[in-house]
Amino acid sequence: MKYGARNKLRAKVTSVKKGDVMALVKFQVTEPGEMASVLTTESVEELGLKPGDEIQVFIKAIHVMPVKE
Amino acid sequence: MKYGARNKLRAKVTSVKKGDVMALVKFQVTEPGEMASVLTTESVEELGLKPGDEIQVFIKAIHVMPVKE
Amino acid sequence: MKYGARNKLRAKVTSVKKGDVMALVKFQVTEPGEMASVLTTESVEELGLKPGDEIQVFIKAIHVMPVKE
Amino acid sequence: MKYGARNKLRAKVTSVKKGDVMALVKFQVTEPGEMASVLTTESVEELGLKPGDEIQVFIKAIHVMPVKE
Amino acid sequence: MKYGARNKLRAKVTSVKKGDVMALVKFQVTEPGEMASVLTTESVEELGLKPGDEIQVFIKAIHVMPVKE
Amino acid sequence: MKYGARNKLRAKVTSVKKGDVMALVKFQVTEPGEMASVLTTESVEELGLKPGDEIQVFIKAIHVMPVKE
Numbered sequence: 001m002k003y004g005a006r007n008k009l010r011a012k013v014t015s016v017k018k019g020d021v022m023a024l025v026k027f028q029v030t031e032p033g034e035m036a037s038v039l040t041t042e043s044v045e046e047l048g049l050k051p052g053d054e055i056q057v058f059i060k061a062i063h064v065m066p067v068k069e
Numbered sequence: 070m071k072y073g074a075r076n077k078l079r080a081k082v083t084s085v086k087k088g089d090v091m092a093l094v095k096f097q098v099t100e101p102g103e104m105a106s107v108l109t110t111e112s113v114e115e116l117g118l119k120p121g122d123e124i125q126v127f128i129k130a131i132h133v134m135p136v137k138e
Numbered sequence: 139m140k141y142g143a144r145n146k147l148r149a150k151v152t153s154v155k156k157g158d159v160m161a162l163v164k165f166q167v168t169e170p171g172e173m174a175s176v177l178t179t180e181s182v183e184e185l186g187l188k189p190g191d192e193i194q195v196f197i198k199a200i201h202v203m204p205v206k207e
Numbered sequence: 208m209k210y211g212a213r214n215k216l217r218a219k220v221t222s223v224k225k226g227d228v229m230a231l232v233k234f235q236v237t238e239p240g241e242m243a244s245v246l247t248t249e250s251v252e253e254l255g256l257k258p259g260d261e262i263q264v265f266i267k268a269i270h271v272m273p274v275k276e
Numbered sequence: 277m278k279y280g281a282r283n284k285l286r287a288k289v290t291s292v293k294k295g296d297v298m299a300l301v302k303f304q305v306t307e308p309g310e311m312a313s314v315l316t317t318e319s320v321e322e323l324g325l326k327p328g329d330e331i332q333v334f335i336k337a338i339h340v341m342p343v344k345e
Numbered sequence: 346m347k348y349g350a351r352n353k354l355r356a357k358v359t360s361v362k363k364g365d366v367m368a369l370v371k372f373q374v375t376e377p378g379e380m381a382s383v384l385t386t387e388s389v390e391e392l393g394l395k396p397g398d399e400i401q402v403f404i405k406a407i408h409v410m411p412v413k414e
Contacts, residue, residue, distance in 0.1 A: 086228060087228075088226065088227035088228030088229070089226075089227055090228075090229075091228045091229050092228060093228050106211065108211040108212075109213055109243070109245060111213065112210075112211045112212065112213060113211070115209065116209045116210075116211055117209075118211075127272070129269070129270075129272060131269050
C-alpha cells in the first residue's frame with residue numbers, strides 16, 4: 001500500500017472524544033521521522049528558510065488522517 | 070502568541086527545494102509530543118479507534134505550515 | 139460561473155445530519171467524470187503513478203464543498 | 208487497512224504531469240458510490256440542503272489523495 | 277447559486293504568475309465583510325477567544341478558491 | 346515571528362459558538378490588504394484570470410486559523 005502523502009507518522013491513540021458529528025482523537029507520536037511542507041516559494045523566501053533553521057510547524061487537526069492496519 | 074491549531078511541533082529544516090511557484094521544505098521533528106486529529110464520528114466508529122490503538126497518521130505536505138521565530 | 143477547482147461532480151443529496159456546529163451531508167454522485175489530484179512530484183514518483191494504473195482516491199469529507207444552483 | 212476518510216473512490220489514472228515540485232494527476236472514477244461532505248450547520252441551513260436535492264460538488268485537486276495497492 | 281462556504285469575499289485580481297503545474301494569483305479584497313473560522317472548541321478555549329478580541333487570521337493560499345461570474 | 350502563509354488579515358472577533366468538539370468563530374476583518382490563491386495553472390487558464398478581473402473568493406471556514414498575540 002502506497003500513499004500520496006509526504007507525512008506518515010506512527011502513533012498511539014491516547015484519547016477519543018466523540019461529538020455529534022465530529023470527533024477529536026489524540027495520539028502520541030512514536031516514530032516521528034522526517035516531515036515535509038509544501039508552501040509558496042514566495043513564503044519560503046519571506047521566511048528565509050534554509051537547512052539548519054529551527055522552526056515550529058503548525059497543522060490544523062482537521063488535516064490529520066488516521067489509518068489503522 | 071497563541072495559535073488556533075492543535076498540532077505544534079518543533080523541527081529543524083533539512084532541505085529546501087524551490088520550484089517556480091511552490092516549494093518543498095523538509096525537516097526533522099525534534100519534539101514530537103502529542104498530536105490531534107479531527108474526523109467524523111462516523112469514521113472514528115468505522116475505524117473502531119480507542120486509546121492504546123496503534124495507528125498511522127497521514128498528512129499531505131500542503132497542510133503543514135512552518136513558522137519561524 | 140467558473141470555479142478555480144478541478145473537481146466538479148453532479149450529485150443528489152441522500153441524507154443530512156445537523157450537529158451543533160458542523161453537519162454531515164451524504165450524496166450519491168450522478169455524474170462522476172474525470173477527476174484530478176495535485177501532489178508532490180516526489181509522491182508521484184514514489185507511487186510510480188502512470189496512465190492505466192488502478193488507484194484508490196481518498197478525500198476527507200471536510201474538503202468537499204456543495205454548491206446549489 | 209482502514210482510513211479516517213469518508214470518501215473512497217476507485218479510479219484509473221489517465222494522465223500524469225510532473226512539475227518541478229508539484230504534479231497533476233488525472234483519473235477516471237470507475238466506482239463513484241456515495242460521498243460525504245462536512246460543512247457548518249449554518250451553511251447547510253443557508254443552502255437549505257435536504258435529501259433529494261441536486262447539487263454540484265467542488266473539491267480542490269490539492270485535497271485529493273491517491274493510494275496505490 | 278449558493279455555496280457551502282462561510283467566507284465569500286469580492287476582490288480584484290492584481291497579478292497572475294503561472295508555473296508549470298501550479299499558479300499564484302494575487303488580488304485586492306474590495307469587500308471584506310464578516311468572516312468565519314471553524315476550529316476545535318479546545319483551541320477556542322486555549323486561545324480564550326471572545327467577542328471584541330483583536331486577532332490575526334492566517335489562511336494558506338492553497339485554500340483560497342477564486343470564482344468568476 | 347514569520348509564518349508560511351500568504352494570507353494574514355487583522356480582524357475583531359464578533360461571536361463565538363462552542364459546540365461539543367468544534368467551534369465557530371466569526372470576526373470582522375479590519376485590515377484586509379492583498380490576498381493570494383494557489384490553484385492549478387489549468388484552472389487559471391480555464392477561468393481566464395488576468396489582472397483587473399473582478400472575482401469572488403471562497404474559503405471554507407475550516408481553513409481559517411486565528412492567532413492571538
